[in-house]
Amino acid sequence: MKNFTFLNPTKLIFGKGTIAQIANEIPVDVRLMVTFGGGSVKQNGVYDQVKNALKNHNFIEFWGIEPNPRVETLRRAVEMGKTHDTNYLLAVGGGSVADGTKLIAASIRNAADPWEIVRNGNLVDELIPLATVMTLPATGSEMNAGAVISNDATTEKFAFYSQHPQFSILDPETTFSLPHEQIAYGICDTFVHVMEQYMTVSGESPLMDRWAEGVLLTLIETAPKVMSDKHDYDAMADYMLSATMGLNGFIAMGVTEDWATHQIGHELTALHGISHGQTLAIVLPALLSIMRGQKMAKLLQYGERVWGITQGGPYERSEEAIRRTEEFFRSLGLATRLSELGIGESTITEIQNRFTSRGSRHGEGRNIDGAKTAEILRACL
Amino acid sequence: MKNFTFLNPTKLIFGKGTIAQIANEIPVDVRLMVTFGGGSVKQNGVYDQVKNALKNHNFIEFWGIEPNPRVETLRRAVEMGKTHDTNYLLAVGGGSVADGTKLIAASIRNAADPWEIVRNGNLVDELIPLATVMTLPATGSEMNAGAVISNDATTEKFAFYSQHPQFSILDPETTFSLPHEQIAYGICDTFVHVMEQYMTVSGESPLMDRWAEGVLLTLIETAPKVMSDKHDYDAMADYMLSATMGLNGFIAMGVTEDWATHQIGHELTALHGISHGQTLAIVLPALLSIMRGQKMAKLLQYGERVWGITQGGPYERSEEAIRRTEEFFRSLGLATRLSELGIGESTITEIQNRFTSRGSRHGEGRNIDGAKTAEILRACL
Numbered sequence: 051m052k053n054f055t056f057l058n059p060t061k062l063i064f065g066k067g068t069i070a071q072i073a074n075e076i077p078v079d080v081r082l083m084v085t086f087g088g089g090s091v092k093q094n095g096v097y098d099q100v101k102n103a104l105k106n107h108n109f110i111e112f113w114g115i116e117p118n119p120r121v122e123t124l125r126r127a128v129e130m131g132k133t134h135d136t137n138y139l140l141a142v143g144g145g146s147v148a149d150g151t152k153l154i155a156a157s158i159r160n161a162a163d164p165w166e167i168v169r170n171g172n173l174v175d176e177l178i179p180l181a182t183v184m185t186l187p188a189t190g191s192e193m194n195a196g197a198v199i200s201n202d203a204t205t206e207k208f209a210f211y212s213q214h215p216q217f218s219i220l221d222p223e224t225t226f227s228l229p230h231e232q233i234a235y236g237i238c239d240t241f242v243h244v245m246e247q248y249m250t251v252s253g254e255s256p257l258m259d260r261w262a263e264g265v266l267l268t269l270i271e272t273a274p275k276v277m278s279d280k281h282d283y284d285a286m287a288d289y290m291l292s293a294t295m296g297l298n299g300f301i302a303m304g305v306t307e308d309w310a311t312h313q314i315g316h317e318l319t320a321l322h323g324i325s326h327g328q329t330l331a332i333v334l335p336a337l338l339s340i341m342r343g344q345k346m347a348k349l350l351q352y353g354e355r356v357w358g359i360t361q362g363g364p365y366e367r368s369e370e371a372i373r374r375t376e377e378f379f380r381s382l383g384l385a386t387r388l389s390e391l392g393i394g395e396s397t398i399t400e401i402q403n404r405f406t407s408r409g410s411r412h413g414e415g416r417n418i419d420g421a422k423t424a425e426i427l428r429a430c431l
Numbered sequence: 432m433k434n435f436t437f438l439n440p441t442k443l444i445f446g447k448g449t450i451a452q453i454a455n456e457i458p459v460d461v462r463l464m465v466t467f468g469g470g471s472v473k474q475n476g477v478y479d480q481v482k483n484a485l486k487n488h489n490f491i492e493f494w495g496i497e498p499n500p501r502v503e504t505l506r507r508a509v510e511m512g513k514t515h516d517t518n519y520l521l522a523v524g525g526g527s528v529a530d531g532t533k534l535i536a537a538s539i540r541n542a543a544d545p546w547e548i549v550r551n552g553n554l555v556d557e558l559i560p561l562a563t564v565m566t567l568p569a570t571g572s573e574m575n576a577g578a579v580i581s582n583d584a585t586t587e588k589f590a591f592y593s594q595h596p597q598f599s600i601l602d603p604e605t606t607f608s609l610p611h612e613q614i615a616y617g618i619c620d621t622f623v624h625v626m627e628q629y630m631t632v633s634g635e636s637p638l639m640d641r642w643a644e645g646v647l648l649t650l651i652e653t654a655p656k657v658m659s660d661k662h663d664y665d666a667m668a669d670y671m672l673s674a675t676m677g678l679n680g681f682i683a684m685g686v687t688e689d690w691a692t693h694q695i696g697h698e699l700t701a702l703h704g705i706s707h708g709q710t711l712a713i714v715l716p717a718l719l720s721i722m723r724g725q726k727m728a729k730l731l732q733y734g735e736r737v738w739g740i741t742q743g744g745p746y747e748r749s750e751e752a753i754r755r756t757e758e759f760f761r762s763l764g765l766a767t768r769l770s771e772l773g774i775g776e777s778t779i780t781e782i783q784n785r786f787t788s789r790g791s792r793h794g795e796g797r798n799i800d801g802a803k804t805a806e807i808l809r810a811c812l
Binding site: 051052053054055056057058059060061062063064065066067068222253255256257260261263264265267268271272284287288291292295300303304 | 432433434435436437438439440441442443444445446447448449603634636637638641642644645646648649652653665668669672673676681684685
């Protein structure tokens with residue numbers, strides 16, 4: 051096991067009717083800004099619950115943080131926060147709202163432009179505390195310090211790291227009105243988060259392996275239930291908890307991580323606006339295939355423990371594990387090939403050039419460069 | 432899934448050579464008391480590492496916190512802390528030192544006697560922050576808010592809840608000099624911690640089930656390695672991480688807990704001074720057998736997923752799961768019967784009378800009273 055430091059101070063408040071607890075968690079004397087996405091929370095009752103919980107607080111509202119939150123939008127929120135001297139932020143929505151709000155919290159009390167902060171976290175002197183009401187299980191942003199921000203002007207998308215939310219409220223009932231495809235993207239996103247922390251060096255931590263496999267097995271068992279009945283409270287709760295536990299550090303203690311699938315997927319989103327979860331469904335199976343040599347021992351363990359594959363030689367078993375993974379993504383209604391989305395060689399070349407010019411070396415072994423990325427993307431066609 | 436709130440703010444610093452990090456974690460201007468057990472840390476080099484890390488700190492030392500820490504000992508530490516106006520505590524040792532130090536931290540700035548505080552946590556106005564260097568994997572005290580304190584005068588042993596450590600340092604190398612039986616007790620303690628959170632209502636959280644089973648499977652796989660070679664770093668690291676994760680709330684989200692095995696075991700320790708882990712090895716198999724009706728669905732799941740038991744009817748499979756559990760404890764060199772320790776009917780009657788007079792009702796269904804406890808203890812003979 052590798053040495054590690056683990057710290058996750060977020061208070062997780064989970065269950066039916068818990069949005070009312072905002073009232074006790076946010077001091078009444080703060081200057082609060084509540085941030086939202088496009089307005090679905092006005093249809094599903096979440097906005098009313100938040101407003102009711104905050105009836106003794108003064109707050110301003112910022113609306114319009116979009117999927118793959120754009121720095122252009124967030125700059126407007128930062129200006130609003132500076133004007134009102136905001137000193138507490140509450141994000142209400144999905145991972146994009148939480149991610150965008152992390153950048154707002156890092157920018158209000160700082161002179162640097164938000165995009166400079168994404169590119170260089172050292173520019174941040176002071177963070178404003180934030181909390182979330184999470185309505186779309188997927189990113190784990192409600193219980194980690196990360197965020198992913200897009201820049202329309204440069205068609206770039208990058209992760210940055212700042213702070214954990216003070217608290218996050220997850221009421222599975224808020225997910226009942228999610229569109230079908232959002233649930234599919236979220237399940238795939240969670241699945242791949244786990245794989246990025248699990249499908250690497252073999253034997254580093256048997257306990258973390260079991261926990262990662264536990265999230266994967268829970269997703270596989272839960273997916274058909276949540277895809278067929280969004281109002282199955284227990285199934286949505288199981289999925290929601292899995293999404294949070296998939297990316298809050300709980301399965302990453304002492305193990306090597308990868309994240310190349312995400313890095314490549316971010317480029318597909320930046321260039322073509324493809325949903326994040328959809329990009330991962332396309333990239334992961336091909337990446338596992340191309341990086342098979344490096345990942346073979348863990349692929350065989352994954353095949354056996356997650357998919358019950360025990361027959362055949364190592365190559366056949368690894369092939370079957372990858373096939374079952376792709377089949378699982380297809381069972382969610384997702385595309386798993388670039389060609390299905392009309393993407394071909396010109397995009398592959400563009401991403402190869404980007405990675406080459408940045409000197410990018412991704413993956414667990416830092417051996418996925420521009421050329422290797424092109425090889426992986428060609429295997430996605 | 433039941434509603435829940437999860438919060439665990441302890442910073443976990445894990446791995447080889449990490450004791451030196453104390454220097455950066457404790458402010459140099461605090462009035463620090465470092466607490467110890469009986470002196471084994473002077474033999475194994477841990478004391479020197481701590482002293483070296485604290486070379487720029489002023490601190491006083493309190494020695495002699497024993498296994499099953501006695502309030503009589505802790506009162507002396509509290510007096511010393513009051514005299515020196517101690518405002519930061521560092522516990523160096525096993526779970527008993529950590530537990531005892533939690534009571535010291537709750538008592539120094541308060542007027543109530545420490546035993547009154549154990550019996551009524553509401554008496555505490557102010558807690559002094561504490562941290563730990565954990566050298567004996569077992570109790571999880573390094574990453575939870577609980578502690579168990581004994582009272583010699585009344586031959587009682589009770590749990591109380593106060594605060595999480597600010598940080599805990601776990602270097603698996605510090606365990607290399609542990610006596611063989613301490614490791615056996617620790618593995619059993621960890622195993623039963625997990626069972627107390629897992630072997631209850633079926634189907635509440637598939638993810639928590641998988642994570643609990645993950646700890647159990649890791650313990651079962653790791654136990655022969657750590658029992659045969661205490662210097663196997665990776666095996667000791669796997670066991671140490673399992674012990675912490677077994678009782679830090681990570682496997683208890685949204686599920687029903689039990690803890691009757693611990694409540695009964697505490698009485699055996701209080702009356703006869705039997706090591707905590709040893710009491711659990713005796714009580715758990717009998718409790719599973721007597722409470723089989725209530726726990727049947729989870730017993731079958733446990734049998735299948737942890738021990739691979741798939742043949743036979745429900746009763747036979749549950750019987751085999753209990754038998755394998757007892758066999759595992761025996762493989763650690765532990766007794767699993769009261770009669771092996773010369774304990775019989777008079778102790779059973781004493782514990783029954785204690786529970787009856789206190790009006791105790793333990794277990795997941797609050798249906799283990801004095802009479803049911805006697806039935807369980809007779810099954811341990």
